[in-house]
Amino acid sequence: MSETATFRLNVNGEQRVVEGAWVGESLLYVLRERLGLPGAKNACEQGECGSCSVLLDGTLVCACLVMCASAAEQDVVTVEGLPEQKGELTDVQCAFLDEGAVQCGFCTPGLVVTVHDLLERNAAPTELELREAISGNLCRCTGYGRILAAAQAVVAGRSGSGRSQREPSA
Amino acid sequence: MTVTTDRQERVREGLGSSVKRPDGVPKVDGSFAFSSDLHADGMVWGHILRSPHPHARIRSVDIGPALAVPGVHAVLTADDVPGDKNFGLEHADQPVFAHDVVMHIGEAVAAVAADHPDTARRAARSIVVDYEVLEPLVDAEAAITAAPIHRDGNVFADLVIRHGDPSVEGEVVVEGTYEVGMQDQAFMGPESGLAIPDGEGGVDLHMSTQWLHVDRDQVANCLGLGHDKVRMTLAGVGGAFGAREDVSMQVHLCLLALHTGRPVKMVFSREESFLGHVHRHPARMHYRHHANRDGRLVKVEARIVLDGGAYASTSRPVLVNACCFAAGPYDVPNALVEGWAVRTNNPSCGAMRGFGAVQVCFAHEAQMDKLAAALEMDPVALRLQNAMKTGDRLITGQLIAGTAPVAALIETCSAAPLPAEDPDPDPMGLPGGAGRTADRARVRRGVGFALGFKNLMYSAGFDDYSTARVRLEDGVATVTCAAAEVGQGFVTLAQQIVREVLEVDEVVLAAPETATIGSAGSTSASRQTWMSGGAVERAALAVRARLDAGEQEPIEETYEHHHPPTSPLDADGQGDAHVSYIFAAHRAVVDVDLDLGLVRVVEIATSQDVGRVLNPMQVVGQIEGGIAQGVGLAVMEEIVLDGGVVRNASFTDYLIPTALDMPDVQIVALIEEPEPGAPFGAKGVGETPTISSSAAVAAAVRDATGLELPRIPIRPQDISLAQR
């Protein structure tokens, strides 16, 4: 190990200190291996799969591509930090469960963060907008159908219409 | 002995309802422990050094530089393997570490354990290996007769199927040569595991895998240890699709743990994952279909060559499958099928969802369309006329005794309404997407239809049984079963079954491990519902019987569930080799940019033969996910090889469908004809969505372009340059 860095991050509303991290460590590595937050996943470490998606100062990014020390003092929100209260689930997380959008689950945390981010910025996305918004998140198990249904269910739920715009085909 | 359906009303969350998965909450909140999330105090990290050459002699290995790196705890090579130097599913021909020769790109040569994963990687890269580069054998056809590249020869398996009178000819003959490229399973959770030495010469391995016991056996053999000294526990699996059936890092992890005396964790990078597991067999298939003018099939001839890569893996059973199902789900009175699975210096191939049936389906469905054109018949009508049904025989002579609702699949799927053509489509929805390349005047829509089938469970005499234990205590039922949950939802099903049979709400699943329960077989071959679901059901029924007889809790029963025995194939490829079959029909609608050759898959409609739907939501998930993999193989997925070297071992260039590539899926019909002998009457549904979806997409592209397109994945140049 050559150069090491020490810095602070605000992760899920809590100030965390990172000490003696190798300069090349990504935010993903630090979250998972130093801060005890394994929710963000590593499926490619190249920014090609989205399974490490987190919010950095409110912006959706791949944590694997953030050199962690360069994010000093910034706000990080991971899947673990999305619910308002510990032990609760957000409406997005509930919808993923209800609509069968979870199979192996490896892509799920990244997708949950991505869908949260999308719906903050666009409360009523069209189907194409939805597909484009999650086009950076690879899923190999579901074929995306139930994931899109889950997102649509959240849109319907938040708008109070209570009915999904997109019925599953079965 | 199956559960009657009137129980569904009485039992909450029993069979037939869309029960939510029990591991869903941790999966959505990020706390679910995948194998890559495991930690142990004092753990060190492992890394494997891999060959950069597809074929080379190893003159020497100098591990000195690696040992000198601060933070390194162990550096191991072939000399450090105390037991069997090789492992393998069918045939132990794959070395733990290559010792005198490397046979494929990325083959393991050494392994390092160090304090930090980056240190382990750097140390591994510092090992000096003196290679004498050899010419790789990369042509599968040539491999059949080429000088052997291995002492076991170049042919993993060859077989012939002679059915009826192979000399008969039809009035009309169509022929073609078809190719399927090498697809990768590309699961999201990279190979990873944690091995913990027990301090007494044994080791506990936590691994994401498909078959715990068979992994355990191979690891124990290579470590020279008894089976009781190697204990495997299933860690969270991030998808499998066949790639985890073969051992990858298991032996290396345990070796490092035993050498260092420390827990050792290893996580493959995506590149290592591509190089470190088996792939779908590339296939080259020459076919001749004979029919009479009335449309009745007379004979199917096929010559199939599968490139098995460097080591045997499951090439033999893949070939058996490919040959058995080579003619498709049709009543074929005469057939001659010859198949080879060969060894080359390409990456090893083995199980991938569909297991040989995908490749031949592409060919036989292309042939059926060619035949329809030659007969001037509608391609759907041709299929209907020849559709397999209960009472027909396979080309292996076996009677189809169970359900075979092929006609119903064809009729329902082909009759589904077609998606409307949007008069003013969003450019993002056209071929090319955000690239804005499409000219609407040059986009042509095509429709294609395909049928596929394969066997459930293993075949040709293999007894792939499953074991389960059910314990009822204080009103809580505990299920112990080593069936690997890889995402398909077996854990949900197990709870549904026990709730149904024992009428209890709380069903707990014990950790799947080798120390506490016998084998459940592999999570593959669409078999776990039947085999492990059946084992759980029977154990639960045995508990039920004792309860009903007045016994008090705790009551525990263990059941080893075997399917009816099958027979190997004889010298003519004849024999009752299979237990049951699953069938599916797919119809694809595509839009093709005729000049650029870019394809947008608009919709896939499907009808599936499921026996019985035990969890509708999970069945839909399997169908949509399987179709995604079929679409990928049709238009974008291929491991690109250049003289045995993989050119695209990354998600940058091994492209799997994103949400913008995935079509709408219309599930037209789930045909529920309960399968006799199947627990609950349910068949498996894991593989059929993948089997004929690629063929349907290819057929649709042919419809749009008028081109033969005898190879998948179809590349833009296959379309655009042919048009000029």
Place this chain on the structure above:
Amino acid sequence: MSGPVLLPKSLDETVAALRATPDATILAGGTDLMVAVNAGMHRPETVVSLARVPELRSWRRDGDELVLGACLTYTEMEHGDLAALVPALCQAARTVGSPQIRNAATLGGNLGTASPAGDTLPVLAALDAVVEIRGRDGSRSIPVLEFVTGVKKTALQPGELVTAVRVPVLRGPQEFLKVGTRNAMVISVVMAALVVDLDGRTMRLGLGSVAPVPVRAREAEAYAGGLVDWAADGRARIEDPGVFARFGELAAEATAPIDDHRSTADYRRHAVSVCARRALERALG
């Protein structure tokens, strides 16, 4: 905070940091650099992060030009006023990677990486963009076609960084087309960027992924530019339909594509001819 990652707060601080350690790794969005670091291909020692330098993150209009800060992200280029002022750049930005990538990756990074498949490069070439550089010896500017010197090679010297890119504000249609074998997250097989300057009465065609560096199809430009009816019905057009195909052919002749694992030279030439033609048809048909 202590350690080898420097987070300067201004351009002056950045230049000073680079003067002190000219071999420092410059970190913008990290979407190229971290791929190399994660793969163990690049081992950073001192890092100068540009993330907190506001001048690099903004853009401004300077007469008929836009001065685009090097750390503008693709998301920023995709939306708002900037998108309307340079439509081809907006279209190109939308095709880059994924939303996650677009939120972090930068214009300056695309230039600094200088990949033959860099998505902004054909657009910048078509715009005759000028790259502004600062280093220990002060500032300099280079036309983009001189800035990119080879496959992943630029004219940057140690201790220098790209601070901004100047592009003209033009009145006229712009088209960016990118061919890829997947609808998202795809490295281009070919790219074509067409920029029409109604006032200057010129058209410019930049091509990407068809040579080691971005290419201008000058013969095609001259050919079609000479055939435009610049004042037809208040909207420039090309009347003769045969011109579009010929334009495409000439564009293809300007390329030197290769066979690689993504595509073939033959297909790339063909795809360029199709894209160039379609771009022209949309703009002036």
